[in-house]
Amino acid sequence: MISTTNTSNLDFVNLFTAEPQGSRVYAEINSNSYISFSIPIMRNCLLLISCLLTTALFSQSVKPLPPLPSKVQLKWHEKEFYLFIHFGPNTFTDKEWGEGNEDPSIFNPTALDCEQWARIAKKAGAKGIILTAKHHDGFCLWPSKFSTHTVRESKWMDGKGDVVKALSNACKKIGIEMGVYISPWDRNHPLYGTAAYNDIYLSSMKELLTNYGKYFELWWDGANGEGPNGKKQQYDFHRFEDSAFKWQPQLVIFSDIGPSIRWCGNENGTINSTNWNLLDTAGFKRGHGAPPTDTLNRGNVNGKQWIPAEADVSIRPGWFYHAKEDSKVKTPQTLFNLYLRSVGNGGNLLLNVPPDRTGRINAADSASLMGFRALRESAFTTDLLKGAKLTANTGDQKTLANLTDHNIQTYWSSKQQDNTQIVISFPKKTELNTLVLEEMIAYGQRVSNFTIETFDGTQYQTVFTGTTIGRKKIASFKKQETDKLRVTIGGAKAAPVLREVSAYLISSL
Numbered sequence: 001m002i003s004t005t006n007t008s009n010l011d012f013v014n015l016f017t018a019e020p021q022g023s024r025v026y027a028e029i030n031s032n033s034y035i036s037f038s039i040p041i042m043r044n045c046l047l048l049i050s051c052l053l054t055t056a057l058f059s060q061s062v063k064p065l066p067p068l069p070s071k072v073q074l075k076w077h078e079k080e081f082y083l084f085i086h087f088g089p090n091t092f093t094d095k096e097w098g099e100g101n102e103d104p105s106i107f108n109p110t111a112l113d114c115e116q117w118a119r120i121a122k123k124a125g126a127k128g129i130i131l132t133a134k135h136h137d138g139f140c141l142w143p144s145k146f147s148t149h150t151v152r153e154s155k156w157m158d159g160k161g162d163v164v165k166a167l168s169n170a171c172k173k174i175g176i177e178m179g180v181y182i183s184p185w186d187r188n189h190p191l192y193g194t195a196a197y198n199d200i201y202l203s204s205m206k207e208l209l210t211n212y213g214k215y216f217e218l219w220w221d222g223a224n225g226e227g228p229n230g231k232k233q234q235y236d237f238h239r240f241e242d243s244a245f246k247w248q249p250q251l252v253i254f255s256d257i258g259p260s261i262r263w264c265g266n267e268n269g270t271i272n273s274t275n276w277n278l279l280d281t282a283g284f285k286r287g288h289g290a291p292p293t294d295t296l297n298r299g300n301v302n303g304k305q306w307i308p309a310e311a312d313v314s315i316r317p318g319w320f321y322h323a324k325e326d327s328k329v330k331t332p333q334t335l336f337n338l339y340l341r342s343v344g345n346g347g348n349l350l351l352n353v354p355p356d357r358t359g360r361i362n363a364a365d366s367a368s369l370m371g372f373r374a375l376r377e378s379a380f381t382t383d384l385l386k387g388a389k390l391t392a393n394t395g396d397q398k399t400l401a402n403l404t405d406h407n408i409q410t411y412w413s414s415k416q417q418d419n420t421q422i423v424i425s426f427p428k429k430t431e432l433n434t435l436v437l438e439e440m441i442a443y444g445q446r447v448s449n450f451t452i453e454t455f456d457g458t459q460y461q462t463v464f465t466g467t468t469i470g471r472k473k474i475a476s477f478k479k480q481e482t483d484k485l486r487v488t489i490g491g492a493k494a495a496p497v498l499r500e501v502s503a504y505l506i507s508s509l
Contacts, residue, residue, distance in 0.1 A: 062413050065444030065494045067278060067306040073260060074442060076216070076252045077308065077471045078408070079127040080343045082177075084312060084352035085117060086132050087163070088139050090320040091357055098137025100187030100228060104153035107139065109359030112156075114167040116360050118174035120353075124369035125376065128177035128216055130350065133164055133208055135181075136223055138188030142212075146204045149188040168212040179217035180208055184235050185224050193231025201235075202243055209247040218244055220255040222263070222287035237286065256290035257281040258307040264347060265296030269313025269338040271345040274467040277445050278303025301448070301493075308471075311342035314352035315365055321354040329364045332371030336508060339376065346470030375508050384432050384503040385424065393421045403501045411440040411499040414489070420496050424485040424503075431505050433479040437469045437487070438500040445470050446492045452477070455484035469498075476509055 069077065089095075089102045091109075121129050134140050141163035143152035152159045164180070171178040182205055191197045209215070226232055241259060244251060252260035262279055264271045276299030284291050299309065315335070316325045330338075335351070342349040353369065356362050383406070390400040394415045400422070402410035414420040435452050439445060447469040453460035463477040485503070489496050 062411075062440075062443050062497050063494075064442075065446055067304060068444055069277070069306045069308070069441060070260075072250055072252055073306060073308065076261065076348070077441065079177075079216070079348060080472075081339065081349045081351065082126045082128040082130065082179075083117075083121045083124075084130050084132075084181075084314075084350050085167075086135070086314075086319045086321075086352055086354045087359075088132060088135050088141065088320070089137055090135065091354065094322055096318055096320060098135065098139065098187065100137045100149070102137060102139070104139065104149055104151075105155045107151065107154040108156045109355075109357060112161075112163070112166065112355075112359030114163070114170035115174065117167065117355065118170040118176055120361050120366050120369060122174050122176050123373070125373045126176065126351070126369075128179060129167065129171060130179035130181055130217055130219055131164065131167055132181040132183075134183050134186070134204070136183050136185045136187055136221075136225070138183075138186040138192075140204070142208065144204050144207055146200050146207070147189060164208065164212055172213065177216040178213070179215045179219060181219040181221070182208060183221050183223070184233070184240075185221070185227075187225070187227060190228060192227030193229050193233050195234075197227075197233055198236040198239065202240060205240065205244065206247065209244060215248060215251060217261075218248075218251050218253045220253065220286065222256050222290060224287045235286075254310055256286045256296065257284050258305065260307065261310050261348075262299075262307045263290075263296055264309040264311045264342075265293035267312055267314075269311045269349060269351070270341040271309050271311050271347040272298045273345055274298050275309060275346045275470055276301050276303060276468060277306055277308040277346065277441065277470055279307040280304050281307070309347040310350055311338075311347050312350040312352065313338060314354070315368060316352075316354065319352055319354065321356045321362070323356070326362060326364050329362075329368050332368055332375050333508060335368065335372040336375040336379070339372075340474050340476065343472060344474030346468065346472055379434075379506040379508060380436075380502075380504060382504065384426070384430055384505065385501065387427050388503075389425045390501075391423045391425070393419075395420075403498055406500065406502075408499060411497055413440075413497045414495045417492050417495050418490060420489040420492075422487045422501070424487070424501070426483045426485075429481050429483045430503075431479055431481045432503045433509055434474060434476045434504040434506050435464070435485070435487070436500070436502045436504070437473045437475065438471060438498065439469045440497040440499040441471050443497045444494070446494050446496050447489055448491045448493060450487060450489045453486045453488070454480045454482040455486070456482070460486055476506070479505070 089107050090098050092106045138149050140147050140150040144150050151161050168178055186192045191200055254261050256263050278300050280300050280303045315330050317328055339349055353361055353365050385404045392400055395413055399412045402412050450466050451462050452464040452475055453462050464475045466475055
């Protein structure tokens with residue numbers, strides 16, 4: 001027996017949290033009305049709802065196409081953009097690569113403000129900061145017990161300072177994530193080039209990964225030069241990897257060959273328009289012996305591992321701060337163009353912003369970052385597909401609405417591998433110059449070629465021809481006025497699964 005004052009507004013989700021009262025269950029309809037069920041009827045209702053939800057789920061069932069990203073990698077993909085911080089003795093010597101013999105007393109920032117770094121990063125829309133905790137010169141920005149070339153030996157704070165701790169605390173306070181760069185190459189340590197150095201490196205890495213909280217990324221440079229004794233090191237990267245994941249399993253680890261994410265093959269901040277998140281690493285190693293730069297920039301279409309690309313670039317000509325470069329900071333428009341060629345090609349953007357000798361981010365860099373955010377917001381705030389109607393030549397027509405709901409958990413799947421067509425009809429003629437496409441990469445990367453066409457009143461005209469889509473493809477073209485678009489996925493490794501389509505008129509293109 002069911003009794004209620006009004007069942008038209010019933011929200012069935014509330015049944016799962018309904019409160020039992022004796023032999024009946026009372027579920028809230030709205031703030032003023034309740035519905036009551038006998039407990040047996042309640043059980044039957046829940047069973048029916050469960051069946052309906054299961055049916056809906058399996059109507060959208062998709063067979064995954066390996067290799068697949070891990071949950072940690074999927075979380076990394078959504079970050080898109082974060083900052084790199086190069087800071088150390090090079091900041092004070094005007095060098096890019098320190099030699100390891102610098103007097104540690106030269107490191108003496110007069111007004112270090114890691115909260116300023118974190119505030120600027122967050123205001124710029126960056127999701128985190130990766131700090132060069134130790135660069136090639138071997139200088140440690142924390143008082144490591146395994147080196148005599150650290151902040152402890154500097155004049156800064158009478159040797160009692162800790163930049164890693166200061167930034168860790170700042171990131172937690174401001175609400176962004178932190179990562180660390182720990183150079184395996186060490187031009188200062190006397191044991192570099194011996195088997196014992198691998199233990200030293202592992203111990204110093206343990207200090208960083210167990211004393212300062214969680215990191216989102218560990219960054220390994222491929223450089224491997226000589227130490228102070230003229231020797232080169234044979235790194236035990238397998239042990240390094242195993243230990244890093246044991247101490248912080250939520251990490252992604254960056255290098256030429258991953259294991260989590262890969263270098264994009266250049267330091268220009270750009271990824272190829274064809275970009276597979278897949279890579280074959282068998283037979284390759286970090287540094288000399290890495291995959292060719294073209295392969296790193298494009299990935300392998302049939303790669304055996306999911307290792308997506310991260311594009312790193314500096315906001316200045318150099319990686320460390322040099323006063324003479326204050327007038328050479330990249331403009332907001334340049335940064336926006338880099339975003340289109342990195343994030344817009346399915347990867348992530350790591351932008352270096354080096355603090356000056358005071359220990360603060362320079363005003364010129366900060367201003368450019370704020371302008372960069374303004375351009376992104378202006379470009380992608382108004383989705384022109386609001387109110388548009390989507391149809392397709394395959395798949396479930398009802399779930400096409402998932403493509404325009406701006407919900408990264410929903411998707412639409414085609415029923416055929418090749419020649420999937422989606423037609424987008426606008427309520428009226430609309431000006432646009434950009435279409436953003438996203439695959440549901442949790443099921444694998446599939447699309448290998450596609451076209452975008454606009455209808456001119458009599459026929460379709462091709463305005464963009466592309467290859468991969470991946471996590472995100474920002475496809476820009478000459479401004480068009482149209483009331484109809486057609487996206488044709490000509491080829492794919494399996495039936496395409498898309499999670500989002502959106503359109504924009506970007507004035508800064």
